[in-house]
Amino acid sequence: MTTIRIPTPLRPYTGGNGAVDVSGATVGEALADLTRLHPQLRAHLYDGEALRSFVNVYLNKEDVRGLQGSDTAVNADDTLMIIPSIAGGVERVVDHSALKVNQAFIIAFLLLAFVLNSLWLVVFVAAVMLLGTAVPALSLFKGVYSRVLRPAGLVKPAVTPDNPEPHRFAQGFGGVVLLAAIAALAAGATALGWALVGVVVVLAALNLFLGFCAGCFVYYQLNKLGVPGFTHSPLQQGG
Amino acid sequence: MLILANDIHVTIRAHGAASYPNEGCGLLLGETRDGDTVALAARPLPNVWPVEAEKPERFRIDPADWLAVELEAADVGLEVVGVFHSHPDHPPVASPRDVAWAAFAGYSYLITQVVAGTAGLSRSWQLLPDRSGFVEEPVSEE
Numbered sequence: 001m002t003t004i005r006i007p008t009p010l011r012p013y014t015g016g017n018g019a020v021d022v023s024g025a026t027v028g029e030a031l032a033d034l035t036r037l038h039p040q041l042r043a044h045l046y047d048g049e050a051l052r053s054f055v056n057v058y059l060n061k062e063d064v065r066g067l068q069g070s071d072t073a074v075n076a077d078d079t080l081m082i083i084p085s086i087a088g089g090v091e092r093v094v095d096h097s098a099l100k101v102n103q104a105f106i107i108a109f110l111l112l113a114f115v116l117n118s119l120w121l122v123v124f125v126a127a128v129m130l131l132g133t134a135v136p137a138l139s140l141f142k143g144v145y146s147r148v149l150r151p152a153g154l155v156k157p158a159v160t161p162d163n164p165e166p167h168r169f170a171q172g173f174g175g176v177v178l179l180a181a182i183a184a185l186a187a188g189a190t191a192l193g194w195a196l197v198g199v200v201v202v203l204a205a206l207n208l209f210l211g212f213c214a215g216c217f218v219y220y221q222l223n224k225l226g227v228p229g230f231t232h233s234p235l236q237q238g239g
Numbered sequence: 240m241l242i243l244a245n246d247i248h249v250t251i252r253a254h255g256a257a258s259y260p261n262e263g264c265g266l267l268l269g270e271t272r273d274g275d276t277v278a279l280a281a282r283p284l285p286n287v288w289p290v291e292a293e294k295p296e297r298f299r300i301d302p303a304d305w306l307a308v309e310l311e312a313a314d315v316g317l318e319v320v321g322v323f324h325s326h327p328d329h330p331p332v333a334s335p336r337d338v339a340w341a342a343f344a345g346y347s348y349l350i351t352q353v354v355a356g357t358a359g360l361s362r363s364w365q366l367l368p369d370r371s372g373f374v375e376e377p378v379s380e381e
Contacts, residue, residue: 005309007309007319007342007343008271008318008319008320008345008346009343009344009345009346010343010345012345018318044343044344054340054341054342056302058302058306061306063302063303081306081309083302083305083306083309084302084305084342084343085299085300085302085305085340085342086299086300086305086322086340086341086342087288087297087298087299087300087336087340088297088298088324088333088334088336088337088339088340088341089262089288089293089296089297089298089324089326089334089336089337090262090296090326090327090329090334090336161335161336231292231293232292232293233290
């Protein structure tokens with residue numbers, strides 16, 4: 001009979017046994033016999049019909065995935081070991097409410113700048129965006145959210161798994177476009193200047209109303225191309 | 240309850256600090272005593288998360304390393320009773336990602352906070368049997 005070694009936390013389901021002798025000509029049959037003998041094990045080892053993603057089966061110290069998987073032949077003197085994979089880590093999260101408040105302020109101030117024909121308001125927004133990119137803690141509009149709007153219950157947090165870096169890049173990108181707009185406005189190229197301001201308003205509105213972050217898209221494309229500094233790829237679900 | 244014996248908390252904290260800014264990880268070896276988990280030895284293991292730049296936020300233990308430690312433990316009459324890892328610049332609280340990628344319920348999941356390279360508080364967690372989340376378990380040192 002083939003022996004299957006049982007991980008410590010599963011021994012309550014095998015009557016405390018650290019090893020169970022099973023019959024079967026293959027790894028799959030041996031595991032089926034194990035769960036037939038100890039039915040409570042099944043829920044811990046299987047997710048539906050498949051082994052759970054973190055469950056590895058080793059035949060005499062070799063991962064059966066590198067052999068013939070569940071069809072791998074087993075002999076009477078073989079030992080199978082159930083070894084978990086484990087991974088984890090801190091959660092990368094972004095509060096999308098903070099981003100939306102930031103975008104709303106950017107749009108409002110830039111529209112106001114256009115209506116009042118105020119170069120200084122554009123300079124103000126550019127400064128806020130670039131400072132917030134360089135030192136996120138000094139992000140003025142996000143500060144209004146975290147110190148005023150959220151504590152007052154006016155805006156509810158929407159914390160979801162996400163990478164903060166692409167959003168930071170997107171804001172920096174917007175800030176740089178505004179710098180170009182300021183240069184154009186100061187040089188008298190009024191139409192070009194307000195057109196560039198318009199680009200920032202449209203991109204911020206796309207993000208605010210449709211949830212599409214153009215800067216993040218660019219960031220992830222640069223990540224895909226392996227550009228240094230763009231280290232984060234989109235978050236994956238699961239293992 | 241998780242009991243850390245033989246000053247292994249020193250080993251665990253040192254490994255977390257040495258791994259900074261990356262997450263450090265390893266296995267706890269010991270035994271179960273009157274319903275408590277007693278960790279008698281700590282085995283630091285490489286963090287084999289495949290993307291180097293993500294190691295400050297992620298860890299993975301190679302199952303081949305786990306197997307080797309499991310066999311080593313069995314040779315001296317011990318068992319793998321838990322997993323430890325560090326959270327650089329984050330609180331030692333099990334995250335949704337830790338839940339998603341945990342192994343079996345029944346292991347102690349010890350997390351050590353490391354701030355700017357200095358190891359701080361450790362807290363331990365048990366995965367609920369239905370894998371819906373972690374509950375904290377007390378930690379004591381003896």
